[in-house]
Amino acid sequence: MLKQDSRIYVAGHRGLVGSAILRRLREGQFPGLITRTSAELDLRRQADAERFFEKERPEFVFMAAAKVGGILANNTYRADFIYDNIMIAANAIHSSFQCGVKKLLNLGSSCIYPKLAPQPMKEDYLLTGLLEPTNEPYAVAKIAAIKLCQYYNDQYGTNFISVMPTNLYGSHDNFNLETAHVLPSLMRKFHLGKLFQEKRHDAIAKDIQRFPVGFQIDSTGDPESILNNLGITGSHITLWGSGSPYREFLHVDDLADAAVFLMEHYNESEIINIGTGEDLPIKELAALVRKAVGYQGEIIWDQSKPDGTPRKLLDVTKMTSLGWRPKISLEQGIRKTYEWYVTSSNIGN
Numbered sequence: 001m002l003k004q005d006s007r008i009y010v011a012g013h014r015g016l017v018g019s020a021i022l023r024r025l026r027e028g029q030f031p032g033l034i035t036r037t038s039a040e041l042d043l044r045r046q047a048d049a050e051r052f053f054e055k056e057r058p059e060f061v062f063m064a065a066a067k068v069g070g071i072l073a074n075n076t077y078r079a080d081f082i083y084d085n086i087m088i089a090a091n092a093i094h095s096s097f098q099c100g101v102k103k104l105l106n107l108g109s110s111c112i113y114p115k116l117a118p119q120p121m122k123e124d125y126l127l128t129g130l131l132e133p134t135n136e137p138y139a140v141a142k143i144a145a146i147k148l149c150q151y152y153n154d155q156y157g158t159n160f161i162s163v164m165p166t167n168l169y170g171s172h173d174n175f176n177l178e179t180a181h182v183l184p185s186l187m188r189k190f191h192l193g194k195l196f197q198e199k200r201h202d203a204i205a206k207d208i209q210r211f212p213v214g215f216q217i218d219s220t221g222d223p224e225s226i227l228n229n230l231g232i233t234g235s236h237i238t239l240w241g242s243g244s245p246y247r248e249f250l251h252v253d254d255l256a257d258a259a260v261f262l263m264e265h266y267n268e269s270e271i272i273n274i275g276t277g278e279d280l281p282i283k284e285l286a287a288l289v290r291k292a293v294g295y296q297g298e299i300i301w302d303q304s305k306p307d308g309t310p311r312k313l314l315d316v317t318k319m320t321s322l323g324w325r326p327k328i329s330l331e332q333g334i335r336k337t338y339e340w341y342v343t344s345s346n347i348g349n
Helices: 016-027 046-056 071-076 078-098 133-156 182-197 201-210 223-229 252-265 282-293 317-321 330-345
Strands: 008-011 060-063 103-107 160-165 167-169 236-240 249-251 272-274 298-302
Touching: 008 016, 016 167, 016 252, 046 078, 060 078, 060 252, 071 078, 071 133, 078 103, 078 133, 103 133, 103 252, 133 160, 160 252, 167 182, 167 252, 167 330, 182 201, 182 223, 182 236, 182 282, 182 330, 201 223, 249 252, 249 330, 252 272, 272 317, 282 298, 282 330
Parallel strands: 008 060, 060 103, 103 160, 160 272, 167 249, 236 298
Antiparallel strands: none
């Protein structure tokens, strides 16, 4: 059980999930929070991880550090995704065991489930079929982390739990168009398209400066040309795939609340899903985001690009039976995220 004077390490505190967990813990007035940036502590290096845990002696660990990205990034940097995530998890989990951490919460992902798993996906569907090829390296690393937690519990009596959140979004998300997940990518594309419509070229330049595109700007030095090549214009936005796959989305503030709840109330080795229990087609998601942003152009679906897994809906019966449910609706969460995006990019509506 977390106490007010507990020493709590939030790994990955600058990321989408870690920053939300940190905010939630600060709201709960836990003063003993421990953080390190990746520049200060490279969890991929075993010796560095062991020195850190030996020095700081955290009692509780929220393991949110990871290399993450969307379909393009996962499919392009396959070696990086499996190596970095395996090393981060292995070093943090082993060091937690060595230093007597009371409890560790390992953040997984819904991508661990088979590509064609029955819907909604129950926790016991893990390792019952083939994974989605485009994110297999990341999924394999996450499965390895789950098994590490379970086997340390079995062999050493540790209390390491693993939670599987659905697709997350919210403030401090990754808006890099090369590596972003679907919702922040949609939001940024529609926003840039809106700026094109309004001929706000200075605002486009400021947006790119605040949130790098991720692709090489062409030799003309004109950032707008690269956006046009990516299908972002004032008249239309080109999106990958058919828009037919279904996805479930959970606001990261709800995930953070669930993580703290589970740290205090869940002590089983078996994984547990965190989600809303509801999903929608990507086409409907795109329409919601376009409406929130205020973009008036056309949407073009490039069906030569991959769709990914046809459907990814989590069975959240186990989580709701413990008494926890999300509070933020998708429409509310999209508006909240867009407000954060506009404020952070400092370019106004």
